[in-house]
Amino acid sequence: MVCEEWRRRMENLFEIIEFPERFKVHLAAFQFEKEAKFWWGAVKPRVGESVLTWNQLKASMDAQYYPRDVRKVKEREFLCLKQGEMSVMEHAAKFNELS
Numbered sequence: 001m002v003c004e005e006w007r008r009r010m011e012n013l014f015e016i017i018e019f020p021e022r023f024k025v026h027l028a029a030f031q032f033e034k035e036a037k038f039w040w041g042a043v044k045p046r047v048g049e050s051v052l053t054w055n056q057l058k059a060s061m062d063a064q065y066y067p068r069d070v071r072k073v074k075e076r077e078f079l080c081l082k083q084g085e086m087s088v089m090e091h092a093a094k095f096n097e098l099s
Contacts, residue, residue: 003065024054
């Protein structure tokens with residue numbers, strides 16, 4: 001979920017400052033920390049290779065940090081979400097998080 005929160009912050013930043021598409025991956029990579037920085041060092045395009053787009057970077061990050069089984073669990077959690085003992089505000093927050 002840390003990866004998803006980071007991605008949302010980056011996309012909000014891109015939208016607010018109308019960041020050009022060709023620089024998004026560069027800014028995103030500059031923001032990587034800890035294991036993401038090591039991962040990027042291993043997967044980033046080398047000299048002469050084609051540059052990644054933002055969508056390609058997101059797909060690579062999903063494959064690394066948001067495996068299919070985790071996505072399926074979150075999907076089931078979303079589809080089975082019920083208010084139960086949660087307040088309306090808590091339920092709405094959980095709904096937005098999972099959606």
